[in-house]
Amino acid sequence: MALPGKKCFTVLLTMALSAGTLLVKAQSYASYVNPLIGASSNEVAAGAYHGLGKTFPGATTPYGMVQVSPNTITGGDNGSGYSYEHTSIEGFAMTQMSGIGWYGDLGNFLVMPTAGKLKTIAGKADGSVDGYRSKYDKKSEKASAGYYSVLLTDNNIKAEMTATQRSGILRFTFQQNAQSRIQIDLARRVGGTSTLQYVKVVDDYTIQGYMKCTPDGGGWGNGDGQADYTVYFYAQFSKPLKDYGVWSADIPADWSRKLDDVASAKYQDKIAGAEIMQGIKEKQGKHLGFYTQFATHHNEQVLLKTGISFVSIAGAKSNLNAEIKDWNFDSIHQKAVASWNKALSKISVEGGSKEQNTVFYTALYHTMIDPRIISDVDGKYPGGDGVAHQTTSFNKRTIFSGWDVFRSQMPLQTIINPSLVNDMVNSLVTLAGEKKKDYLERWELMNAYSGCMIGNPAVSVITDAYAKGIRNFDVSKAYALSVGSVEKFGNGDKGFTGGSLSISYTLEYAYTDWCVGQLAKWLGKTADADKYTKRGQAYRNIFDAEKGWFRPKDDNGNWQAWPDSARTKQWYGTIESNPYQQGWFVPQDVKGMIEVMGGKDKVIADLSNLFEKTPKNMTWNDYYNHANEPVHHVPFLFNRAGAPWLTQEWSRAICSRAYFNAVEGLVGNEDVGQMSAWYVLAASGIHPVCPGDTRQEITSPVFNKVVMRLDPKYAKGTAFTITAANNSAANVYIQSAKLNGKTYNKCYLDYKDIAAGGTLELTMGDKPNKSWGVE
Template sequence: MTYTKRTVSAALPGKKYLAVLFTAALSLGSTLLKAQSPASYVNPFIGASTSTKDAGTYHGLGKTFPGATTPYGMVQVSPNTITGGDNGSGYSHEQTSIEGFAMTQMSGIGWYGDLGNFLVIPTAGKLYTIAGKMDGSVKGYRSNYDKKTEKASAGYYSALLTDYNIKAEMTAAPHSGMLRFTFPQQKDSRIQIDLARRVGGTSTLQYVKVVNANTIEGWMKCTPDGGGWGNGDGKADYTVYFYAEFSKPLKDFGVWTADIPDDWKRKLDEVASDKYLERVAQSTILKGVKEKQGKHLGFYTEFNTKANEQVLLKTGISFVSIAGAKNNLNTEIKDWNFDGVHQKAVALWNNALAKASVQGGTTEEKTVFYTALYHTMIDPRIVSDVDGHYMGGDGKVHQTTSFQKRTIFSGWDVFRSQMPLQTIINPALVNDMVNSLVTLADEKKKDYLERWELLNAYSGCMIGNPAVSVIADAYAKGIRNFNVPEAYRLSVGSVEKFGNGDKGFTGGDLSLSYTLEYAYTDWCVGQLAKNLGKTADFKKYNQRGEAYKNVFDPEKGWYRPKDDNGQWKAWPDSAKTKQWYGTIESNPYQQGWFVPQDVAGMAKMMGGKDKTIADLNNFFEKAPDNMMWNDFYNHANEPVHHVPFLYNRLGAPWLTQKWTREICRRAYHNSVEGLVGNEDVGQMSAWYVLAASGLHPVCPGDTRQEITSPVFNKVVLRLDPKYAKGKTFTITAFNNSASNMYIQSAKLNGKAYNKCYLDYKDIAAGGSLELTMGDKPNEGWGI
């Protein structure tokens, strides 16, 4: 492999730093545990369902995973109940059997999903080489499990596999994970690992080697030919390297290998077919083989167990090399102390979750808040090894000494709430993400930024130029520890390659969504240009930011898609609420509010503030009480997430206060169905964290933060001294309750304050915002 070096400024945390971090986290964790710790409120089952039946739409529910992980960790040790379909997390709570426990998972996504690699399952009896089918029609190593025994918390998961009477427990460190299996007394106990398994398809080539009496190592190559992200259309192409140690010596072990013909297609439909399953079920079992490469491999080890004997497996993961996986494991998990690893994971979570703490509210509201905060800390995850090495977009190994290399940038979702939240409580992560995207473009020799990045893939998923929004927002807020000239060049390249251009609109089936979102990110480039003193560019892109006007039809009084020649497309009777009419995953009524860069201009075009407010009221009032997927305010999907805060911009802030409280109450619950739509890599949860705290932006790239009604009596946001002057920013709501949702008056740092917004610099400076609440609107405050 070719190695290159990348350096910008600060030093990357190394082994000594990690040890200090663990010690500090344990110390903080012990202090917090004297009270009820933040991590103790986390319920990883919130949103852990892909059920389309319960959601009432093909998008399903939250699609989170319940397994063990650490803040932004590379490893997620989690149960997998399903391989295929639009089930990106690999798990759905209503399903009653488990295929196994994988070391990598995605969170809250659709589009077939990916990862779910290194699938481990403890078994007994006959050796099966396939998972089998959920309905039992095809037998395999899959096991039913007792839902009553299933437990999940921050850094831990367990369940009883009833087919084998084996208790499975798992915990995690940032780059490694540990499984503990409690076996009954029997002579044919087994641990087996399906090396081919992948959530959205299959890995296409695997390698395994027995290193010594307790250790195996190897890799799984995952290419688009094997499906995965977007069933291959997401272009995910990565290799997972592993180094795994067993607590019980390898004496009776082997490999299974399936003979997959060269001309067989290997995407999801094919690998889930009866023909393919039959071929894998007929795998050749090679006892005692110590090294093997093949297209569909698995590894097993068999042993006798006494009653309640515990056998452990610990695994390091790397996307760089086997040596990297070994180093990751040896750095983080040096012994077989499962409970100690678990305690460290909990301490890491308590340390991370302490960045936003709340007082007041109900137990359910605290559970929802801290679990939401937890879900915002899954991605963008670390993808560099403990020594700083990472696999670049050029297929070469690089080493970063200036930032943590991160992956899984769900741009179209997270630019709205997730990344703005991180600019407050974790600005270093935002800096990492910008660096990761900018250096990736350089490694792949692209002149634009990726919309939805997964393990170096330029997937092109969704629309717009969300990375441009993140960069503009970061720069405006003083988060600038990246190559600014290169970030600006790539931002310009993005909007020129994907944009409305001088034509002023984008035609076609998604005309409205494209035109409106491109107009916004053109405006973002204009803001960057303005901040960088590029006057001509500012004028050019700021003017392009007004392109939203070009798809508004005054005759219809709303937005209307155009064809490529600029002619209006046919107007159906239900045009305003017709799903996919000129829009993506929405309708014109939902997408039409997306003019965050010019709310005043939008309202003028819509007939003035009063008419716009009346239309907004209709939009919210027609949403169902449960806030599930619908044609009006559809909180289940991202295009409307800024809309409740538009009232602040229109001179009716009490309505922002009313509706954000309603959404927090109706769309978020402490239950498996507690997220009304896909979690979308932190976005759905970040919206709650911000809104429940009393703040949320309308327009990332603009430093204005809208004030709304906090759910809690007190919220403390801890700031990063490397990026902010203050230590904390505290929002206190006096006389706060479910009925007292309206702001009567406010004080900022002890002085009367009559604006319904703050500037980001007010937050970064530290201090306090005090709100006095009441049960009736004060229509004179904040105007």
């Protein structure tokens, strides 16, 4: 072919350089992610038993079914199965939860490379009980988006892992040894144990089977969470199965199998003495493990790839065959990184330090772990009725941490991933039908109606979705279930909820009653609209004018005793909070709340007191407790009270004081994306007070420019951009604003302004402009 002329060559070179620049930029998002942020449950550093972020550092893909991650502990309040301060690793599991307590769950199919004598028990971290767990070189630990590696020092074995949506692959680099091994603990489960396992050797390279996880084996809420699921697996080894077998512990039928039972010396002795059955091809039992042994030379790599399914072994096989067709570990890793770059490109930022970019993109990454997909490649998913269902209209999703995520996580997704919100609503609505329930679950895990925490958060998510035009679900069923939820769990005609958590219950129920009132109004159900809107005023029934604050009532409507320091007394009428923190939760009627509290000046002074008494490190405390969800909307109340400069000041302060590029970089539990979603929104310059109301509060962005890319199936625009001229650590106050080139004096946007696309231009300064944005 003819060579291009000089002019043509210059154009081609310019295009190539531009493409290269774009490519580097496109590939940069994942490079900022540090999955070790928040990967600790250190109670001392947290200042409370709740611990810190409780994230996991392992490999996953956006909203993937599989998370291949190191596990350092099976029980306690370590729901992710990992904590950075631990010095040894039990193994690498295929499923994990992010940022939760309540005993945790998943952590299934625990794989461990070992050498020497076979041990059938993990052992204890303090070394008092020997087992297959190994110490590891902390300096060797590497975690990035879609990849994790570490050197296990007991036998100098390097472990690497990456993932696809429904499968994972591990690569182990062994030293020279006549008795190297890969062993898989099939019984292992975070927070308890699998209660029944099955394994079969299919051919010289393949095993398949399942692990049943039922409430009597502990797990979520130590069984009280009612998690009942089966993990099916189809796994292949790169090295042939020649010397292999199963170990089986004979667990007596009358033994209880909750977490404390499983962790007891009696139970552990039984596991340590498990029968080792060499060469057995098929086994079902109550506590099984599988191993394959082989000789290795120096730096020999042996790989294991596994597909999982919550439907069937056939589903696990199909998932693996579709997603990992060969043994090219590096190619799978590159695809995982590419999937993260695509997902994280939903928001691009400019300006800010390297640390701020790392904190931002890691936060965005943490919002993209759940709600995870649990449907197989063919669309089959496990139904709430215990049978397989087929879906083509939506992706079946699970892990809905309702009480947490309705505040920031789901509102964030309505902007950047509206189809995900639609999936979640469909998943909850169809689940109720499958379980023949007339109400929505609060905190769903693998189809379990766990009833965890309070309120009716699914009603909030449905209302917010509908308000924003996200309606690709059965609206009539969603509405009926919303009504059923607030009728079953609500203040009712009584107008309050009494008891030990009276304040929290009454306020949260009043909010979701209002949500149903909104839905009813939009759907033309006038009587229901009136009924539930009035119930949304129930917050007034527990406000004691004499005390000037919300006060719990008993079931008969009498005020409960008012102790000294009542507003800051933890658990006084509230859950995981105190009245000072919970009392601000009247998002549906902030104007009315301000009136009963004594007016704007008094509210501004009281809010300022709340923040000024907060410790600098923002760990667990009695004032603005960012470590827990009830206060997450509170910084934005200054906008509603007529002092938007204080929203700007305090949201920026929280971004800098509560989020860091460090293992202890989250002041509280990640809570399945909520803690991070708050940062993503606030650092971008917007955050809602009331999901279900399309108003979005404007605050001070951390970055000079933020571009949110919109979904054309749900939004008219392609992107919404926020710029901040003269932005800096000192210049946190908005001086003026323009929306699409026109002067803009409101301290809020409507969701439709964002969905339409366009640009919000802010000019920043180091002193408050007390005339901008004041209502």
